[in-house]
Amino acid sequence: MPEQFEVGFQPPVSHQDLPSREGDLPVEAIHDKLPTADGGWQPYKAAGKLEGKKALITGGDSGIGRAVAILFAMEGADSFIAYLPEEEKDAQETKSQVEKHGRKCYTMATDLTSPENCQKVADAARKELGHVNILVNNAAFQMMQQDITDITNDQWTKTFNTNIHPYFYLAKALVPHMKRGDTVINNASINAYIGRPDLLDYTSTKGAIVAFTRGLANQQVSKGIRVNAVCPGPVWTPLIPATMDKSAQEQFTAPLGRPAQPSEIATVFVFLAGPDSSMMSGQSLHPNGGTVVGS
Ligand SMILES: NC(=O)c1ccc[n+]([C@@H]2O[C@H](COP(=O)([O-])OP(=O)(O)OC[C@H]3O[C@@H](n4cnc5c(N)ncnc54)[C@H](O)[C@@H]3O)[C@@H](O)[C@H]2O)c1
Numbered sequence: 001m002p003e004q005f006e007v008g009f010q011p012p013v014s015h016q017d018l019p020s021r022e023g024d025l026p027v028e029a030i031h032d033k034l035p036t037a038d039g040g041w042q043p044y045k046a047a048g049k050l051e052g053k054k055a056l057i058t059g060g061d062s063g064i065g066r067a068v069a070i071l072f073a074m075e076g077a078d079s080f081i082a083y084l085p086e087e088e089k090d091a092q093e094t095k096s097q098v099e100k101h102g103r104k105c106y107t108m109a110t111d112l113t114s115p116e117n118c119q120k121v122a123d124a125a126r127k128e129l130g131h132v133n134i135l136v137n138n139a140a141f142q143m144m145q146q147d148i149t150d151i152t153n154d155q156w157t158k159t160f161n162t163n164i165h166p167y168f169y170l171a172k173a174l175v176p177h178m179k180r181g182d183t184v185i186n187n188a189s190i191n192a193y194i195g196r197p198d199l200l201d202y203t204s205t206k207g208a209i210v211a212f213t214r215g216l217a218n219q220q221v222s223k224g225i226r227v228n229a230v231c232p233g234p235v236w237t238p239l240i241p242a243t244m245d246k247s248a249q250e251q252f253t254a255p256l257g258r259p260a261q262p263s264e265i266a267t268v269f270v271f272l273a274g275p276d277s278s279m280m281s282g283q284s285l286h287p288n289g290g291t292v293v294g295s
Pocket residue numbers: 019020058059060061062063064065082083084087110111112113138139140141162187188189190231232233234235236237238239240
């Protein structure tokens with residue numbers, strides 16, 4: 001089988017229960033390396049782009065969130081990560097990888113669907129870090145259903161409660177304390193742009209996230225606080241074997257010939273968090289493996 005960064009890499013079909021963990025993946029995901037021309041990989045090359053910055057990252061225990069915490073650490077930022085209690089082991093691994101790069105990583109297990117828990121996370125992050133320069137809204141839930149009649153009202157509500165409401169609660173708690181140059185980065189999805197039919201509730205929340213990003217960006221731009229979204233395509237993370245059926249896993253790829261690794265999405269978060277994107281706000285970036293979508 002081709003390796004993770006080689007064209008043709010296709011993760012083997014497997015099933016995990018939610019919340020799923022990195023250690024249960026049948027093939028390891030890559031969080032801190034990027035592809036080489038010959039299909040191998042090399043360590044991410046940092047350049048001090050986030051020196052002294054402090055970030056709150058939801059869902060920072062695994063997948064894209066873990067890769068963001070590690071690349072942020074390599075670029076000089078400390079993190080505070082929030083995640084579900086069942087994912088403590090993944091969170092401790094993220095913490096230890098951040099610490100290997102000489103940065104701090106504070107952890108808090110909590111259910112972010114509650115506005116009170118979001119406030120506690122925001123308060124704890126400000127207390128531990130001193131200030132939050134970068135809010136990365138990233139935690140999410142999805143579960144495939146083929147038809148609208150298969151989506152229970154409870155699933156519809158749970159998806160919205162997990163995917164968009166905490167983005168609002170956390171931004172509301174933290175943006176008032178932000179300064180010129182600070183940023184909010186919201187993880188959306190390609191599905192908001194392609195209208196994925198078997199993830200209707202999830203796709204709807206991701207559309208809401210894109211619109212939330214645009215509105216909040218327009219609201220905060222005069223203060224110099226930038227707000228942007230990232231819209232990944234298929235990425236090999238624990239979410240996939242826990243929420244996608246066999247056929248969807250067999251087709252889990254992109255025009256470039258494979259799904260992304262979390263590290264390849266985290267680079268976009270580094271760009272949006274740092275000075276390289278200083279003139280960018282209200283935008284959506286599309287690390288989706290080559291699917292052309294409207295902006
Ligand atoms: N994997 C993909 O193919 C893909 C594609 C597009 C977008 N995304 C987005 O990337 C983001 C990260 O997902 P991932 O693929 O890295 O998967 P993941 O399973 O590694 O991360 C999801 C995280 O959400 C957290 N979470 C879920 N419900 C929560 C709750 N109620 N309270 C607190 N935390 C909660 C979990 O702790 C977990 O860490 C999500 O927003 C997802 O929609 C993923």
